[in-house]
Amino acid sequence: MEKQEFESFTLCPLDGRYSKIKDALGEYFSEYALVKYRVFVEIQWLKFLIENVECDVLSRFDLQDLPKIESITKEFNYDSFKRIKEIESVTRHDVKAVEYFIDEKVKAFGFDYLQSFVHIGCTSEDINNTSYACMIKYGLKEVWLPKAKEFANIINQWAMDHKDDAMLAHTHGQPATPTTIGKEFKVYAYRFMSSIENIENIQIKAKFNGATGNYSAILTAFPHLDWQVLAKKFVEEYLGLTFNPLTTQIESHDYTCHILDGIRHFNNVLVDFDVDMWLYISMEYFKQIPVKGEVGSSTMPHKVNPIRFENSEANVDMSNNICIALSNKLPKSRMQRDLSDSSSQRNLGLAFGYSLQAINETKDGLEKCVVNKEKLASDLNEKWEVLAEPIQTMLRKYGIPDAYDTLKELTRGKNISKEDIMKFSESLEMLSDIDRQTLIDMTPASYIGLANLLADIHLK
Incomplete structure (x- = not known):
């Protein structure tokens, strides 16, 4: 063939x-x-x-x-x-x-x-658990972690590049206190890096203690040697792993579950980002760059679909489901040993692989996106009602007890214009000239708090 x-x-x-x-x-x-x-x-x-x-x-x-x-x-x-x-x-x-x-x-x-x-002096599991530990150690070190870190750094660079690009935020899908593209990307960069750090801190463990974990066979042949010390030396100095001193015939797989759970958490942050990007694209906050020769829809020529983010979601689901299946199975073994983990462990590569594919898909999708600054500005300029928050907060400073209700009456469920906000702000004679002018000069695009500074926070 x-x-x-x-x-x-x-x-x-x-x-x-x-x-x-x-x-x-x-x-x-x-x-x-x-x-x-x-x-x-x-x-x-x-x-x-x-x-x-x-x-x-x-x-x-x-x-x-x-x-x-x-x-x-x-x-x-x-x-x-x-x-x-x-x-x-x-x-x-x-x-x-x-x-x-x-x-x-x-x-x-x-x-x-x-x-x-x-x-x-060995049982098969002495060889298997150390082999899988090496596979996981180097698969993480050489492939998954570098790709995850590369992606986190890309998100971090987006944060710095767009720290001043004001954007109307949405909580519960509704217009909310403005933010910046950069700050929202920085939140994701921080989450990705924290998730990576958690995975890196997990000790990859191994045992080398015989058929039921008591060194019985090797101790019979060499009774005068301290096999607990020697086994630890072998696992840590010759294999580069962390010694697990207490096991049955098998290493308990607990560290493997922690790593799988860590990958699943990274995946979940990734799919959260995918969904946000999908929504931002649908709102036209990002434009997708057409690639010559690519087809978005087989029948609608105008379309550029956010397919990479959708593909990433699908691959996250595959990776997560395998991670969950393995995390549920591997810690459980009948008494001192059964072989049900043997077939399960052979699927470890799929958990890593689908996660890597999801990262690649999101990365490819992001490379086709540019910030649509015109749309950001347009949406901000249509939502002057978001300034109800800083106005009522300023009134609270002056001891106005019904400040919230006053602004609620003025803005809730209404299309508020710039003129409406300025007129109301100018009428607030109880405020100092400086505070009143602060409200008069404020715009939805300028009401971003420390968003641009937060996007500049240094991450490891």
Whole structure:
């Protein structure tokens, strides 16, 4: 079958229509990646034992030959993956297939005596939980976090670029106290960055303590060694993860759930932004730049649809639903171990992938938008009634008890003109000349409080 034919039969859009996501994440969340990290963990464990455990068998190994052992990881490629899968077709056990593959490699180097130390003291979950931890760690570090940070910085730049662009705000969908484009974007930039910070602060944990988490097998073979200390050293210094000291056969997956919940929160902020942009575009506060050759509607030639923001919403839903499913499933395991998490974890890449696609869609949508300053000014100039708020507040300063009701009577449900506001402001003889003039000079476009300054707040 030709490559093009094969691609037309993909089941998941991340493998087909959105294949750039697959290319970005495949190194970290594919079946190939899982097998690669299993090999990495097994080799690191063998290296750890050679460097930290004294026994007659291991003492035969010359430390100068460690690069040969490490090359099994460094030279891992598709042929390595294929060979492991061939072994697995016989063993029907994926982790055991990795062990046998390493046995073959060690033997080929002439280190037959090391074969018995490959996977010694381990249960499959020692290898799996550390492998998935590495996948999540580097998938976050190398792909998702950089993309999320890039997007947050784009939003922050919009905030600074448009800090002085006054806009009629809308609360409950109704005209409200004016703001600026920049300040509203700054709110999102802050939310995105806070969400990213929360995810970065989550410790990616791993365990390496045997079949039911008690070090029983390795302690039997080496009873005089402190395996709690050694396991912590292995997990943290050789794998770069955070040690979990108390587990059953499995690492509890709690940190994974925290990360998934963090991604889901970022996604929810993103879809909140998508919806706002969709509404602002419908109100013509933003114009979409037509791209030559693009079609907005198959029947209405004039249309430029906000499809990128809509696509982002759809991909957020996919990512969030997978995050929720995994967060609900992974913390639960019957007694000391069941395998229901095995199939679930293989979908981690989808949670990350659909989130990345959502970010890409929103970013692409934003690149086609420009602020429609004429429409912003026009809407502000039609809503002089929003100045009822500062006027009644000024009257309260002077002890006027019915200030709110007075302005309510003047403005509520009415189309108020500039002249109406100026006439009322000029009639307020109880105010000082300065305060009265402040109200007379005020316009909806100037009534933005500290919005432009808030848009300038420095974010990490």
